Amino acid sequence: MTLGSVAAGHPLTADAAAEALRAGGNAFDAAVAALCAACVAEPVLASLGGGGFLLARPAGGAPEVFDFFAQTPRQRRPAAETDFRPIVADFGDAAQEFHIGLGATATPGAVAGVFAIHAALCRLPIADLFAPARDMARQGLAMTAFQHGINRIVEPILRASTQALALFADPDHPDRLAPVGTRMRMPDLDYALGVLASDGPDVFYRGDWAHRLTRDCAERGGQLRLEDLASYAVVRRPALSRRYRGAVVHTNPPPSQGGSLIAFTLALLQQVDPSAWGQGSAEHLDALASAQELTQRLRRDGAFEHADWAAALEPETLDRFTALMREAAVFTRGTTQISVADAEGNLASLTLSNGEGCGYVLPGTGIMLNNMLGEEDVNPQGFHRWPRDRRISSMMAPTLVALPEGCWVVTGSSGSNRIRSAILQVITNLVDFGLDVERAVAAPRLHFEGDLLNLEPPLAAETLAQLAGRWPSIKTWSQKSVFFGGAHTVLMDARGCASGAGDPRRGGVAIEVSA
Incomplete structure (x- = not known):
């Protein structure tokens, strides 16, 4: 019996969605499971420190968008106090400048999005949907040629901090990126998903993680404050x-x-x-x-x-x-796409992005934060002039x-x-x-x-x-x-x-x- 179809950017991302369907879940369970799995299997493109959109069509219902993209902060820090610096990504036949640092981070929406989608549309326990990603993060997965190529392009970002490099480094040679075939483990992300499954999103937006993130922002040139995280809401x-x-x-x-x-x-x-x-x-x-x-x-x-x-x-x-x-x-930057249809007629199209990542990893979680304030399209009149407390638009x-x-x-x-x-x-x-x-x-x-x-x-x-x-x-x-x-x-x-x-x-x- 056919249960549905999944298309995604990595075999293990698609496998996580398929596992949810086989367990009795619907297309939305599958999309949530795949989103979390993508954060392990496609970590440059997907992160719980970013945001995205789900276009959901319950069987027989009207299509609806869950907007869990990033939000600009409520206040701008003076540019001279901001951790905001350029790097150059090498695409082979072209180079492109990006801006990273804690000052490039907007309020993330991915964690809130996962829980909002689950509450509204899913049927399986959220711990079950996190399980494939946790297993991958704990047991490890082989570095693919495609992911290795992406890592080489954004290598200056991955070297922006020792914590960022540790996520992508060769275990035997921690000063360089892991080569193709290396088994990569993410124990901190396994732990973080376990905490989220038991405690819910408040730990990220109001609890210990929020306080650590905003303290680091205050001390190290970031823009985010507790009120930015606490006030974030998914928009339908x-x-x-x-x-x-x-x-x-x-x-x-x-x-x-x-x-x-x-x-x-x-x-x-x-x-x-x-x-x-x-x-x-x-x-x-x-x-x-x-x-x-x-x-x-x-x-x-x-x-x-x-x-x-x-x-x-x-x-x-x-x-x-x-x-x-x-x-x-x-x-407008890097993203990953997850598409799911189930046999009941439920349809889920989910697009997730972390930009290129800002180089900062929330301690103890394995979650790299986005760099969405470091994009030229957000700042048509120059950097540090973005509109405050506004949902960032997207392509x-x-x-x-x-x-x-x-x-x-x-x-x-x-x-x-x-x-x-x-x-x-x-x-x-x-x-x-x-x-x-x-x-x-x-x-x-x-x-x-x-x-x-x-x-x-x-x-x-x-x-x-x-x-x-x-x-x-x-x-x-x-x-x-x-x-x-x-x-x-x-x-x-x-x-x-x-x-x-x-x-x-x-x-x-x-x-x-x-x-």
Whole structure:
């Protein structure tokens, strides 16, 4: 008997979700178990010191978002007193500057999110959902090539403190990062999950951990105070829903930007018929790039300049979204995606992020805190000018799609600004071209940003020549890349049978779970 399907960024993350389904849990139990497991199996991308979103659709119910993303502090510390410093991450063919330190940490929401989701939607005891992550943390797991590659990219962050390096170091050579195949253990995180299972979230937001974190912030240049942690609350919102041809897309609403921008781009694409050109044709890719370019213009200027395209959008919605997006700070960095559908028809799309991590580890817990105040997009007028006590906006866009034939798709993506383009292309591959879920996820992607059109292979020379006449700045990638996101996706058909596809760009896996 099929119990459901899971797609995630690591085999053990997916296994934890599958274990919850086999134990009688639903899709939301599976998502919570996978979130905790990801903090062990994907520790740079996922942490209880970060935050995220769950888009939940209980069987027969309306999709709803649980927003447990980070919140800006209530007060700003003078910049001269703040632990806030740049590091450079080496991506091989490019380098990028990030800012870390306790002064880059916003109020985390992941712990509150886990407990809010559990109270509202889950059926298994929370200790049971923590158990797979605790077992992994205690017994250890082998360092994969993908995770090792991520660690090398952000090595300056992992070396920011002895406590951070200890989480990722070779046990036999503690002065260097663990190589591929090394068995990594996280005993402090095992302990922390045990405390949370018995004591609940108050230990993090009001208890001993809160006092230790805020004391360290006060003494070592952080921004967080006890009132920031004690006042944090998960926000539940109706999903943003929009029709796209015969499908209905449900995604993350404002104040986060990602879902709104996907909805706008779909509205633009609806004015043309990509299926008439063929998937991957020059005309198809040009339409995708044009829609992304115009959506970028909306984000930058708050309005489209071309009336023909703007006519596809409701003025009231455009005004409301533009106002909300202008008010919110924006966060766009590293994430991991968990997608689950169960045989009862429950659907869970969960996106989790820790940024790159700030380099500070809460003592005794193995939990690295986020660096979400150290992102340029949060500070368009310069660092240390973020709006106070406000939920940080995000490009993260956990998404559900109701297809015309009665199927449901659960998707979302990691990938910074590429999140929205990855999700968009999975949707159009399914709706416009009728691809199955595995091909829809694996198909080559493009992403337009700034003035540059990024194209993923394979790409015919004739197609590239046609696009070059329209887009003067093109970068053609030599292979599929993490740059283009990680859209781990599952599909539930009208008969209750589920299938999935992990995104190969980010080591994704999919499991069809049977009793």
